[in-house]
Amino acid sequence: MPVKRSLASLSLLAASAVVLAGCTATDAAPAASTGAAAETIQVEDNSGTQTVPAAPSSVVALDNRTFETLSDWGVELSAAAVALMPETIAYTQDDSIVDIGNHREPNLELIVAAEPDLVISGQRFSDRDADIAALVPDAAVLQLEPRDGEPFDEELRRQVTVLGEVFGKQAEAEQLVADFDAAIERAANAYDASQKVMAVTTTGGEIGYLAPSVGRTLGPIFDILGMTPALEVDGSTDDHQGDDISVEAIADSNPDWILVMDRDAAVGADDPAFAPAADILEGSEALTGVTAVQEGNLVYMPADTYTNEGIQTYTEFLNGFADALEAS
CATH class of the missing domain: 3.40.50.1980 (Nitrogenase molybdenum iron protein domain)
Incomplete structure (x- = not known):
């Protein structure tokens, strides 16, 4: 695009x-x-x-x-x-x-x-x-x-x-x-609008929904790249833990791509109870049939994103997303 x-x-x-x-x-x-x-x-x-x-x-x-x-x-x-x-x-x-x-x-x-x-x-x-x-x-x-x-x-x-x-x-x-713009261009050119995308965050072992446009950190990426949402929920917020969503709702929306911010990786990685986002999402039995999970199309933001949300973090993430898109 x-x-x-x-x-x-x-x-x-x-x-x-x-x-x-x-x-x-x-x-x-x-x-x-x-x-x-x-x-x-x-x-x-x-x-x-x-x-x-x-x-x-x-x-x-x-x-x-x-x-x-x-x-x-x-x-x-x-x-x-x-x-x-x-x-x-x-x-x-x-x-x-x-x-x-x-x-x-x-x-x-x-x-x-x-x-x-x-x-x-x-x-x-x-x-x-x-x-x-x-x-x-x-x-x-x-x-x-x-x-x-x-x-x-x-x-x-x-x-x-x-x-x-x-x-x-x-x-x-x-x-x-210039680096930020180049990363946007790469990801936009590699993304196919027919592919449905969902953004989520994980904290305390739970999955939170990050809505297009308004969702914390990842919401604006939908507008920047012109992505097609897998799911849109009325009354969505910019809550730092995302909005409540069930794994069944994620599965029903069947996204082709899932973009992930692991909040606890930035603020709770030292907690013995810390569960990495990859374990939560890829280890969920309810999500095993989701296209994004089956095809390995989960893209994670840098681990420090929640406390380091500057232009460099977005550039790194967008280049990583472009890598995944180009390789798919």
């Missing part, structure tokens, strides 16, 4: 264009620690135009979608939600980063102590932006979480493009977008 947009994503780059505002001593905002003139840039985030330091001296990172990007770019962090990072992120091995905890019970005072001039919020911390802004009023709080109602793939491109401008990593951001 052809991809219905320019893989160069020119419209996105234009929409999130960043205007360098190399400030003079008279029009620049004073640096918080020294009072000296600071160079700033303006970027567009979810709240509108934001003025951020061109070379931030203290960065706090809270958004799971951005951790891998920031780490790969060598961005030094003063504080972060390290408790939310999978072990695949190098920051988890850096003891100099102050861990503010997870989104459920964060110690926001540790953000104050870090004296940030830039806070990168998003995803699980999105509803704490106002609290954070009140605590560190001199810091720019950047919010790039994919927005409801906007194409998810365009939102991932926007996120890394803006971060590339903030950290002077425009070329690296362009490469991430």
Whole structure:
């Protein structure tokens, strides 16, 4: 199936264009620690135009979608939600980063102590932006979480493009977008719309249904690739454990492909009761007659996906899906 947009994503780059505002001593905002003139840039985030330091001296990172990007770019962090990072992120091995905890019970005072001039919020911390802004009023709080109602793939491109401008990593951001686009093109070209697809997640030994478009993590893939759902359920949600579904309902829908996110692989793999998604699905007697199971057409997202849902994770998954499609 052809991809219905320019893989160069020119419209996105234009929409999130960043205007360098190399400030003079008279029009620049004073640096918080020294009072000296600071160079700033303006970027567009979810709240509108934001003025951020061109070379931030203290960065706090809270958004799971951005951790891998920031780490790969060598961005030094003063504080972060390290408790939310999978072990695949190098920051988890850096003891100099102050861990503010997870989104459920964060110690926001540790953000104050870090004296940030830039806070990168998003995803699980999105509803704490106002609290954070009140605590560190001199810091720019950047919010790039994919927005409801906007194409998810365009939102991932926007996120890394803006971060590339903030950290002077425009070329690296362009490469991430190019790799993502290439993976989409491969999977879209290899997918046959006559094939029915279902997306599920597994947690606590149970299977959850991830609905097209709205389902957590995998739902947007239906729109990105134009896939044909094996099953559509009224009132579907974006619940992190998926919606309730029986194995009989999965069997009755008889998908040609099953796409899987193993939630527990990211957050519960150390639990003695952990059951890998492959064991749950491929070991289910009720699913033995399903086409996807019989033909080995189950495609699993990377193990750390649930806590690492950035553009790199989607690129890896889409390439893996393309591999499976091309080989079928």
